Amino acid sequence: MSGLCGYLNLRRDAEFGARPLSARTASMARFDGSPVSIVTEEPCGIGVAAAAAAVSLYQEPGLMAAVWGRASLDGSADQLAKRLVAKWRAxxxxxxxxxxxxxxxxxxxGSTxxxxxxxxxxxxxxxHYQSDQRGLLFATSPAALPAGELDPQSLFDYLYFHMIPAPRGVYRHQHRLQPGEYLLYRRGRLERSVYWRMRFREERSVPFVALKSQFLGALRASVRQAASGTDHIGAFLSGGTDSSTLAGLLERPARTYSIGFDVDGYDEMAYARIAARHFGTDxxxxxxxxxxxxxAIPQIAAASAQPFGNSSVVPAYxxxxxxxxxxxxxxxGGDGGDELFGGNERYARQALFARYxxxxxxxxxxxxxxxxxxLAGGWQAPLLRKARSYVEQALxxxxxxxxxxxxxxRYGAARVLDxxxxxxxxxxxxxxxxHACYWEAHGLSQINRMQALDLRYTLADNDLRKVSLACELAGVEPAFPFLSDAxxxxxxxxxxxxxxxxxRLRYFFKHALRExxxxxxxxxxxxxxxxxxxxWLLTDVRLRELAFDSLADLKARRIVRPDFIDRLTQTLVHEHAAYHGTMVWVLMMLEQWLQQHAIPPRAAAPADAAEIAAGPAPTA
Known part of the structure; x- marks a missing residue:
């Protein structure tokens, strides 16, 4: 795990000083052994765990700055942090x-x-960041911040979304920036706002042929940029359109990696092999x-800084x-292609509902x-049931x-939760x-509203976290060419x-890439x-015991109702393992995370109504 962390220590408090900064920075290098750099000048300090090519540090009397990642400023990565400071002042x-x-x-x-x-x-x-009267602590991973009291609302959000979306963190006092956001802290006052937001233009202004040329040029440039700076490059290959596209555009014999499952209905290896043969990959x-x-379950729970319930993290790892x-x-990784170019199947499903x-x-x-x-009778007729279900959802x-x-x-929160x-x-x-995210921009088509929603909740809070966690645990750097600015x-x-x-999903994308x-x-x-x-829950004894034992331990925490856990493990998973197994996974990973992070077997203290209403963080 690479990254950066730091502090502004207004009260000269020991928890905010140079010594804990060293320990927090070292924790970010625990998987990949990244070199560590620390700069301090009270009342502030920055620690970075990253390869030299992935970080820019700058320090002058009273001020310090760091940029971590693969970024450029006005087209250049030279002296990035120093030039950003000059821009910030202007x-x-x-x-x-x-x-x-x-x-x-x-x-x-530190001077201001x-x-x-x-x-x-x-x-x-x-x-991620947290602040109080002593100052501000921040880190790219909450694991590099002091743990605190669990936030019940965040745990509820996890059970709803199977992850904790920004801006909340798993602890009450921790918060997270959303994509394209900044936080400005001035002596105890916090202002959070956006410096960038997706601006949709829905009218066609360029002919299809020219649009295709622009797209292919931008896509090739994005892949080149993502692959630059190393000869040890590879690509996830699921056999889908996104991963196959990237494998084919790597300007060298690409090394591709696929995971299969020896279970009917789940194995997609045949498509990965088609793509590998077509592009001649290694x-x-x-x-x-x-x-x-x-x-892998205990390892993933220990490596995750907060509860995370996307089971695809295991094959990705x-x-x-x-x-x-x-x-x-x-x-x-091909993440982002679905969200940017209309590849999620729910887009088509929701278009059918919109027709009503x-x-x-x-x-x-x-x-x-x-x-x-x-109609009181006749609802056993499949066609009538489908028609009613369609109208109910369309309404x-x-x-x-x-x-x-x-x-x-579907279960009902009152039946599931304590x-x-x-x-x-x-x-x-x-x-x-x-609702707030979906209606943030007015006058947009349904597909673009769903795209904006998915860029935040499906991509930034879920899929990117999945791939990043898997790669972090394996000691590999992930890169996402579809998410270039272009x-x-x-x-x-x-x-x-x-x-x-x-x-028809991905209409332009598939036409542009059909050759x-x-x-x-x-x-x-x-x-x-x-x-x-x-x-596997029904066929593998060891995995079932791990899952069911975890759920049995979860009963003592006063989060999930014991009778629901009993019904889930004794009845529901045997009726429909694929469907109800998802909730088993989500609850198991919650308990595993709590155990791996030494949280005692009790629920988080209830939040008062004022805190719930106030939300997780000050905003502009």
Whole structure:
């Protein structure tokens, strides 16, 4: 794990000083052995654990700055931190908008008692912080900050989203920047705002042929940039359109890595092999077993700075581990392609629901709905059940409609969670977050609103964290070519119908790359590294014991109702292992995280109503 951390110590408090900074910085090098650099001049200090090419440090009397990642300023990476300081003095926090690439930034001015923190546009890198009357602590990983009291709302958010979305952290006093955000701290006052936001232009202004040329040029440049600076480059290869595209664009015989599952309906290795043969890659495969998963669960829980419930982190970890054993130091991931170019299947599904809204209201409200919902009998007919389900979902407003199949909602929070714990949280907060993000920009098409939502919640808070965690644990650097600034800008200007044409996903993307990708890859459905945990839960004794023992231990924490855990393990998973196995995984990883991070077996103290209403952090 590489990264940076630091402090501004207004009260000369020992917890904020140089000695704890050394320990916190060293903790960020525990997996990859990155070189450590520390600069201090009271009342401030910065620690960095990173290869020399991935960090820029600058210090002058009373001030210090660091940029971690692969970034440039006005097209150059030379003396990056020093030039950023000059920009900051001239433009304030908006100087961050002149940075390109993937980065985390800190500028600490001890003479004025001020700090600037910022992260890149996609949230590839993160920044966590906490403040009190003593000053400010910050780090790219919360593991490099002092632990504290668990935040019940964050635990609820985890059970809802299967991760903890920014700006909250797992501890009450910790917060996280969202993509394209900065934090300005001035002697105890915090201002959090954005220096960049995705600006969509929905009208077509460029002919398709010219648009294709622009896209291919930007894509090739992004892959070259992501692969630059090392000869030890590889790529994840699931056999999907994104990973196959990247493997084919690497300007050398690419080394590709795939994970398979010896379970019907889950193994996508055939498509990975098609792509590998088509592009002539040096291809490597590994078939994951239930025993591998049981071995990895405690390691992943220990390495994760906060609870994380995306089970695909396990195959991603074994893929990265395979690459590292092969000498690879950087792995390209195709994350972001779905979100930028319309590849998520729910985009097509929601387009079908949106069509119902276009019917005349008289037909919907006076004829169809009374007919469907007024019929007392006949609901065993499959066609009628499907019609009613379609209308029920279509009547839900966005983005609530996206949460129709949310597990916690389907079970019912009151049936899942301890009553005292549930009384301490705001059940409506997760949907409120989604609603605020979805409606942040006015006048946009549904596909672009969903894209904005997914860039934050599906990508920045989930998929990027998954790949970063897997690569961190394996000691490999991840890179994400689809998330270059150029491709973000291109996507923002791509007409909605080129992302989703009717119900055809990735319309422009597939047309632009049909001469590059094998036909079988273009036609396949999205799968990725989805893991057959539910199947293994029923067939592998060791994995089942680990999971069920974890859930039994979770009962004592007064977060989840013991009777729900009993019903889940004794009945539900045996009725539909793939579906209910997801909740087993989410609860197991919560308990494993609590155990690995030495949290005693009790629930977090209830938050008072004022704290819930106030939210996690001050904003501008």
């Amino acid at each position: 433009r304030g926090a908006q100087a961050c908008a002149d940075l390109s690439g993937h980065f985390a930034v800190c500028i600490v001015d 008692g001020s700090v600037l923190l910022a992260v890149d546009r996609s949230g590839v890198h993160t920044m 291809h490597h495969e590994y078939y994951l077993t239930a025993g591998d998963v049981a071995d 074994f893929c990265a581990q395979m690459a590292r054993a092969d000498g690879v130091t950087r792995l390209l 809204e276009q019917w005349p209201s008289s037909v919907r409200q006076l004829l169809l709905e009374p007919l469907l919902f007024g 839900l407003p966005m983005p609530a409609r996206l949460e129709t199949y949310n597990l916690l909602q 009553g005292e714990f549930l009384a301490s949280v705001d059940e409506a907060a997760p949907l409120g977050q989604l 491709l973000l800008t291109f996507s923002a200007c791509l007409p909605p119908s080129d992302k989703l044409n009717g119900t 590059h990708l094998p036909r079988a890859i273009l036609r396949k459905k999205k799968h990725g590294f989805g893991m057959p945990f539910g199947h």
